[in-house]
Amino acid sequence: MSAVEVHEIRRVFTPRKREPVTALESVSLTIPIGEVHGLLGPNGAGKTTLVKILSTVLLPTGGSARVLGHDVVDEAAAVRPQIGIVFGGERGLYWRLTGRQNLEYWGALYKLSRSEIKHRSAQLIERVGLSERADERVETYSRGMKQRLHLARGLIGDAKVLFLDEPTTGMDPLAAREFRALIGELRGEGRTILLATHDMAEAEALCDRVTLIDRGVILATESPRTLGRVISRFQRIDVEGADDGLLARIAALPGVSSVAPADVGVRIEVAEEGVTSDVLKLLVDSGVTSVRTSLPSLEEVYVQLIGDRGLQV
Amino acid sequence: MRAFRAGVWLELQIIRSSPDTLIPFFTAPLFTIIFLMIVRNGGRHDLQPDALMAPVLMTLWWFALFHGGNLVTGDRWQGVLEWILAAPSSLATVILGRIASIMTIGLVGFFEVWAVGRLMFGVSIPFEHPLALALTLLVTVFAMAGTAVAFAALFVLTRNSYTFANSSSFPFYVLGGVFVPIALLPGWIQPVTKGVFMSWSSDLLRSSLKPAPIDNEWGRLGMVLLLGTLSFLLGRIVLFYVLRRMRTTGELATA
Amino acid sequence: MQHAFRAGIADYRAIWTWRSWVLGWMVRVIAQVSFFGLIGLRVSDERAAFYLLIGNALAVAAQTGVFSLNMTSSERWAGTLPLLVASPTSPVVVFSSRGAYLAVDGALSALGALFIAGPAFGLDLPWPRVLAVIPLTGVVAIASYCFGTFLAGLVFRFREINSLVVLVGYVGLMTVCGVNVPLSYYPAALEWISRFLPLTNGLLAIRGVFEGAPWSTILGDVALEAAVAVGWMTAALLSFNRLASRGRLDGSLDYGA
Numbered sequence: 052m053s054a055v056e057v058h059e060i061r062r063v064f065t066p067r068k069r070e071p072v073t074a075l076e077s078v079s080l081t082i083p084i085g086e087v088h089g090l091l092g093p094n095g096a097g098k099t100t101l102v103k104i105l106s107t108v109l110l111p112t113g114g115s116a117r118v119l120g121h122d123v124v125d126e127a128a129a130v131r132p133q134i135g136i137v138f139g140g141e142r143g144l145y146w147r148l149t150g151r152q153n154l155e156y157w158g159a160l161y162k163l164s165r166s167e168i169k170h171r172s173a174q175l176i177e178r179v180g181l182s183e184r185a186d187e188r189v190e191t192y193s194r195g196m197k198q199r200l201h202l203a204r205g206l207i208g209d210a211k212v213l214f215l216d217e218p219t220t221g222m223d224p225l226a227a228r229e230f231r232a233l234i235g236e237l238r239g240e241g242r243t244i245l246l247a248t249h250d251m252a253e254a255e256a257l258c259d260r261v262t263l264i265d266r267g268v269i270l271a272t273e274s275p276r277t278l279g280r281v282i283s284r285f286q287r288i289d290v291e292g293a294d295d296g297l298l299a300r301i302a303a304l305p306g307v308s309s310v311a312p313a314d315v316g317v318r319i320e321v322a323e324e325g326v327t328s329d330v331l332k333l334l335v336d337s338g339v340t341s342v343r344t345s346l347p348s349l350e351e352v353y354v355q356l357i358g359d360r361g362l363q364v
Numbered sequence: 365m366r367a368f369r370a371g372v373w374l375e376l377q378i379i380r381s382s383p384d385t386l387i388p389f390f391t392a393p394l395f396t397i398i399f400l401m402i403v404r405n406g407g408r409h410d411l412q413p414d415a416l417m418a419p420v421l422m423t424l425w426w427f428a429l430f431h432g433g434n435l436v437t438g439d440r441w442q443g444v445l446e447w448i449l450a451a452p453s454s455l456a457t458v459i460l461g462r463i464a465s466i467m468t469i470g471l472v473g474f475f476e477v478w479a480v481g482r483l484m485f486g487v488s489i490p491f492e493h494p495l496a497l498a499l500t501l502l503v504t505v506f507a508m509a510g511t512a513v514a515f516a517a518l519f520v521l522t523r524n525s526y527t528f529a530n531s532s533s534f535p536f537y538v539l540g541g542v543f544v545p546i547a548l549l550p551g552w553i554q555p556v557t558k559g560v561f562m563s564w565s566s567d568l569l570r571s572s573l574k575p576a577p578i579d580n581e582w583g584r585l586g587m588v589l590l591l592g593t594l595s596f597l598l599g600r601i602v603l604f605y606v607l608r609r610m611r612t613t614g615e616l617a618t619a
Numbered sequence: 620m621q622h623a624f625r626a627g628i629a630d631y632r633a634i635w636t637w638r639s640w641v642l643g644w645m646v647r648v649i650a651q652v653s654f655f656g657l658i659g660l661r662v663s664d665e666r667a668a669f670y671l672l673i674g675n676a677l678a679v680a681a682q683t684g685v686f687s688l689n690m691t692s693s694e695r696w697a698g699t700l701p702l703l704v705a706s707p708t709s710p711v712v713v714f715s716s717r718g719a720y721l722a723v724d725g726a727l728s729a730l731g732a733l734f735i736a737g738p739a740f741g742l743d744l745p746w747p748r749v750l751a752v753i754p755l756t757g758v759v760a761i762a763s764y765c766f767g768t769f770l771a772g773l774v775f776r777f778r779e780i781n782s783l784v785v786l787v788g789y790v791g792l793m794t795v796c797g798v799n800v801p802l803s804y805y806p807a808a809l810e811w812i813s814r815f816l817p818l819t820n821g822l823l824a825i826r827g828v829f830e831g832a833p834w835s836t837i838l839g840d841v842a843l844e845a846a847v848a849v850g851w852m853t854a855a856l857l858s859f860n861r862l863a864s865r866g867r868l869d870g871s872l873d874y875g876a
Binding site: 103108140141146162 | 613
């Protein structure tokens, strides 16, 4: 039995007076128990939609999905006690109640006993670093603090499968780092985690495997290292002070996909591994010192991938 | 049971943290004064019990309609509704708990109105049929709670529940005979009023404060109970349908 | 000022459509007035019913006027107030225009209730005298609106008690302004105070129209009502200016909890 099995899930939204929107198209995915799985994609890719379907809050238009062996549509009641959901954002909390009160309410909704609620809330408040502000109204919390409270809430039910949607949004780098350590701990406890994010570095750091999704379609499911290799294929080199002759020679190198003027200087794009070092060598030998390399953003990678019609590893 | 208790507890916390949920307790004394002034100025001291019961019912109705009715839409607005649905506890049971909490607090209005009558006008009305009074109040609260569940579900469907709620106060007071018994209303409207539980409740409550023996007490209590139960059922069905629809259209998060 | 008025109407349209105004709001208003009319019948007779009908119909105008308090707070909440204060036009002028539609709405609602529920109860409408009720109702609506604007300044810093103040405000007016009982019923001190509130004097004028009182008496009461309107608007102006300058000092103009 897998933790999550998604089979040809389709989800179409039909907003009032507008054209129907396909948020997910034939999405299939399997997550084994105990895996930390990343769902990586830009805004609007369909990550949140998929997570909502898996957490039984949204019904799919087509296809099926199972969490821990239970169908999310027909056996939602069996799914719910076993999952935890961490959706970030400003909403989703009773803002006139305190952090502790919110957490205790959720504990009650997860059918914990009175003493369990008290004990676990206190523990989680400590764990997410909210001890000092736990008894103040949520409306006084910063974005990052609300995020941490969301995280605590997701953990109150001692879930076997956790769905996290952009959990570190709004967190300062220190808090985000602590959060990542927490994910490591949770994984050590044998929980399965689906982490939806647009932060590649986060996905690479935390996940066993990562699924790339864009515009409702899964592009690939790979380990982060593989992804990293793919992305490094598309490295860029920004150069200043290179003359036309040199640039022409660089453009002629196999594996160089473009040499074009940028805001400052010239941008050289490569499309194969190993080409970067050839280009750099050429530049350095010619005495060009103003050189900078960078990796493309996630969006740019997608553009390339879609242009390539899929991932070639 | 835990879900019910969670709802009761949550609502108590919410009421404690938000003063404007208790608005009826501020307007009830004013309405009490208004109604008592009218009957006393008109030389009808025999109508003082009626003048006192009216604000009690109006208070309870406010809690059911405005507070109870907005439970689901309020949660959706706060972005909490989705997550409650995803939790193992039944949303309907939680809502029931919250409504039970609200209506019990609403009963405080009874004592408040009586105190105002006593302190400001020296009105002292003996409880001629205390058991009937207590039972009728309880059954009325039950029926109000049922109606609140129906409202909570229906308000999700209307685009502007605020205007709907606003429009449902006084028409209901008229049809429910909150002050003036429905027997005094024009004949053509009588059949409609029979379906409004309040018309039975208000008549019974007034009777329980008058010395004469109460006619068909159990039958009338039964009607309130029946109508209240029907409201509950209606509310439950509509809620089920509404939640299912929201899961399908994805409107759990926003309107 | 024109723009502000149009903006106000646009806001209004967001809440009410023609249909919901007629079916929702007016049904409620007529029911409210009829509720009291029926009490009049129960307590005594038609005369009592008419007394309560007229009083409570005008109370609707007062109710809508007090609602204007909400508009100011939503302004603050939308974060537009700081912008307004910074603009060359006085905030009071803007608010007055923006909320003027409420005075119109109040007057229309009151007149609608009076001319529909009244005859339904058998109230005789003395033509053409009764036409005077229309402008008189307008004055009441404006006076209530000025009062509401003043209240808005009072609760500016305390958004949480908005609804509370609105409801206690208008039910309070229903209690002490001679809506349901004659002013003579009140203790002298209360009667004196009520003269300074909106609705009281205007209602006396309107009752005078129905009862055939001399025009000089009626005009005297209207003049008092108009004076009350000016008084509350002046108070509102002073209060807002103080708010604006204090707000500029301590930064309380911005929206927040």
